[in-house]
Amino acid sequence: MRLSERMFGSIGFRLSLQLSLLFILFAAACAVLIGYQLSNIDETARSLRLQRQAHEIRAALRLGNGATPTVDLPADRMVRYQGEAPAFFYALRDGAGNLVMTSSKALQDRFGALFIREVPPGETDTEGKDGLDDAFYFLTQPVNAPGESLLLIVGQHASPVDALLREVEWRLLTGTLLAAIPICLIVFAASLAIVRSGFAPVRRLSQATDRIGPGDPAARIAEADLPMELRGLAEAANAAAGRLQQAITSQRRFTADTAHQLLTPLALLSARIEQSAVPYSDPGVRGDIVRMQNLVRQLLNLSRLAVAPRPREKVDLRIVAKDVVTAMAPLAISEGKSLSYEASETPCLTTGDASAIGEALANVIRNGLRHTAPSTCVDIAVELPASITVADKGDGIAEAYRQRLLEPFFTTEADKGGSGLGLAIVDEIMRQHGGVVGAENVPEGGALFRLSFKAT
Secondary structure (H helix, E strand, C coil), rough: CHHHHHCCCHHHHHHHHHHHHHHHHHHHHHHHHHHHHHHHHHHHHHHHHHHHHHHHHHHHHHHCCCCCCCECHHHHHHHCCCCCCCCCEEEEEEECEEEEEEECCHHHHHCHHHHHHCCCCCCCCCCCHHHHCCCEEEEEEEECCCCEEEEEEEEEEHHHHHHHEEEHHHHHHHHHHHHHHHHHHHHHHHHHHHHHHHHHHHHHHHHHHHCCCECCCCCCCCCHHHHHHHHHHHHHHHHHHHHHHHHHHHHHHHHHHHHHHHHHHHHHHHHHHHCCCCCCCCCCHHHHHHHHHHHHHHHHHHHHHCCCCCEEEEEEEEEEHEEEEEEEHHHHCCCCCEEEEEEECCEEEEEEEEEHHHHHHHHHHHHHHHHCCCCCCEEEEEEEEEEEEEEECCCCHHHHHHHCCCCCCCCCCCCCCCCCCCCHHHHHHHHHCCCCEEEECCCCCCCCEEEEECCC
């Protein structure tokens, strides 16, 4: 499985990523909101300054009958409106849009007669034309004058306060975004840890469910240790396990009873044939009866193994393998073949039942003797940390049969007496010991079976 599939296929990873994205959106929204509020503060402060300026000019405005209006400001206040580039400006416009009075001819030329003539009531600015640092902000208010309608225009150059607020706004936005990157990584790691911790009951449920099977049908999930959201699933799994246990028990009981019932009539039939003086036309009858007896014994053995309790004693695989090879050496010699044994000097320990492990190994060796070529050797080796290999010199395993080797009653040697239960018994014994059976072809020719146990 590729790394991307493992990550994005995980609910915990996706939830953590979604939480991190949610945090990014929240941080961005907060930055935008704060920037918007700072912008509002900037505009509000500028508006208040313009209103105070307009109030000051209106209070100092003198309108005479037929005379040109004047503004009577103190000298220190009037300085701001004078010079070649004053920071403050005021003008008076009549109802036809004609300029009646202005505070600075230089600013009047800069803005242009058309701009002053068309400046709308309310607030406006020249940011778009002059830039933020060189902008002028205007406020236009009506002035009540006898017999005519006048419009007062006041303006201020962008102040250091405006630039300061813009700098604060920019630093706040960039600082928030830069700080959001490490914070987002921390949030992602924290959310991943929290989600992983939250999914711990699901993992426990999965592990408990994995123990339920033919090897241990009595295993159940402890519902009290699970949160309420998972108890319904655990109850359903326990109910299904109960039905599975009942079906397996019935099947095993039926198999054991059937095998036990068949052994007696087969034994009687074999005895009668041995005692009978009547010659049989078919010399293979006796061999068929022997194969039937072996098959029934293996069925009975398989049923007993399935219901046997899990073994717990420590076993040295070297000792077990050596005893089995010694016991089966005469059988190999009688068939014109041989056995070799090799083991490490270090103990290969596992937990289990020595007799059951020996039976599994004997079945694998017997299978190897059946397939190895005449005058060749079946090699048995005990390897660290806890495994036994059996290699023959036969034709190897056909690819079409590789997936079915451990199926009960599957055999390619029926004409040689094979029942198809030997490797099934090996598989049952290995599953009871928490191990696995592996099979492969070796480059030199032949098949190699590996019994891998849990090391102790």
